[in-house]
Amino acid sequence: MVSTLEEKHYRLALSLVSGIGSSRLKKLVDHFGTAQAVWKAAYHSHSVISPNIARQIAMEANNKLSQAKEICQLHEAENIQLLIPGTLLFPKRLLELPDCPALLYYQGNTLLNNKRIISIVGTRQLSLYGQRMIVKFLEQLHPYQPLVVSGLAYGTDIKVHKEALAMGLPTIAVLPSSLDNIYPVSHRQIAKKIVACNGGLLTEYSMGSGIRNYFFVARNRIVAGLSDVTVVIEAKEKSGALLTAYYANSYHREVFALPGNVDNATVAGCHQLIKRNQAHLLTHMDDLAYIMNWNVEAVPKRDRYATYALTPAEKLILAQYQQTSDPIAIDVLLTATALPLGELHIALLSLELQGLLHALPGKRFTVARPLN
Template identity: 25%
Template sequence: MRKREQHHRALISLMQIEGIGKHTARNLSEQTDHNCSVLFEKSRDELIESLGLTTELAQKIVDFDGWDHTDYILDRTTQLNCTMIGLGDKEYPHRLYHIYDPPPLLWVHGNTEALAMNGLALVGTRNPSTYGREMAQYWVEQLSGLGLTFISGFARGIDTIVHKTAIRHREITIAVLGSGIDRVYPSENRSMIRRLIDLGGALVTEYPPESDPLSHHFPERNRIVSGLSAGVIIIESGLKGGSMITARCANDEGRELFVIPHALTFEKGQGGNSILKRGEGKLIQTRQDLFDELPWLASDVGVASAGIAGSAGTGVAGASTGVAGIAGSAALVGAGDSAHSLRRRWEECTMDEISRMICQCLSEVNKPMTLDHLSEVTGYSVHDVMIRLISLEMDQLIEQRPGNRIKLR
């Protein structure tokens, strides 16, 4: 058995020993120059003296007798046509290795090289709104063709939309599982695996074959979603859930964290808004915002640094989010302000074409309008209109009226 295979066999065994967690496994791997098999060749005293292990832990390593199960896992890995990547292997993703508790082993089905590529993680709720679904598609489409990998958790909802949209645009996508490679969850996503792999993507997990999708696996796998990426985009999330765990992992791991803004009173967007409120993430409206924060992204693909906004181009009538409380209320314009002075105020501001068209519509109609009506009249998608409304209200150029209607201030 080659050194690499012996190392993998030892790592599988170590992870079966109570008291050895992921952080300890990395320390042991580094102390043995990534050849953990030598641990099982040492006496208890040698383990204590050379590695500083406690007497109890050293004795557990000496007494380990689960080799049959270890070899069964190795055999199943071969049968499933998977690749194992262990700590210290040259294929081990550099970014992931440097998080606090990197997985000792990864099981990969597909292209192992995809794990080392520059990628962004796009995550969100399992039960997205119309707006959330539109945003998941929009951002994958906006970032397609830039040589990125799209990383997500293969869960229902936003994750699935991210993977499917990436596949539809023939992009590389990485699905991080919370189960063994042969226990794909949810089962309905199995149908996209072949296409995902054919396009150069991969399924990846830290759990051995035949590991069921247990509830505690999903929060654990979120650190891998973040750890593989150069940055994380929160598409839509409530105050609790896996996306907020991924956001915390991103901050802990030093990843750039980006948030798609939502209406303040919209429950499914409160998680992302809370991140922005605490200053833990950056609001993004266009992919230029990403280029500003990740300059290597623009330079690597030769994208000009000046205004790239793009459009979802899918206008959704009757989107469920509305614009309730987009940026909170501000002091009302004095009663003496005339319609002429209001028009002059927004007309004199610097803004993009869509924002100007929104203000023009509100000025001409001269009465409050709904988000859907503005989308219909301007011809732009709900997303494009809503993003501009957020900026316009922050600039105190518009205000919300009862019934989620918008008017010029």
């Protein structure tokens, strides 16, 4: 009987053979049961394996198997695991997909089969409104302790990963690149932090792989398939986020979309999903939890400011935002807090410097944290 390690070698070797992509590899292994059985069948006449592919396997067998073993050793040296379907660590939700990956590379320390998994995606041109809603939604999700998935891209994705890390939620970044070539380059430090904390990096591509346009599309299908539910924060009518939502719908997963200003092109895709009944309208994560049947015992509300050394005046100001995320004018804050004007100004400036408040035109302030 073939061992798991040997099966990994044979499966990886097959993926290296010219003419065998992920889809064909999956079909062959599904038919013959194991990758080793595919190798053996290639030396005999078989209707499932085309003559051209059979010749390629026979010609490249020894070389590709040796190469596969070297690749496995290279990944092991970097604490990168090769995951294949049928093993304990492989994401079970992906097994339900018709285009399930034949193999995956994973670096991290959290399980990929969490009880609750949610993907959050959206535009790269994330607005302040989108930033605030990500923070708000993740705080609302905190009692449910989901695994939070996104794609490490600019804008929405990186904001999701950073906020999940800040709140102690496990997060997975699905990459369109190999783990030795993190894309985008500017997010490599965050990727390292994800691995060091309670999270991980996941990809279909082995070390040394380049980056091709179709890798991004393939990445989006994994983001959707890995999760129980996909949330679209902001998206244009043609965007990768909408493609992720399309995949999620095709996999019979739930999709939610955040509504926004109808004059804003960056939310037109969300409105399109809602109008076409391709997504639930999302205003509060309790609605999502209800539809997903994410029942939890009552959990005390988490203090999002617990890690900040706030003065009594600063706490008093932030308390005004417990029931609203709308901007509040300084004269309203002055009346509500009963603070002396000078002390109010000092506290507001301090909260701005800490990234907890944003100053807006008209002497108004809103709760927000910057992307970085």
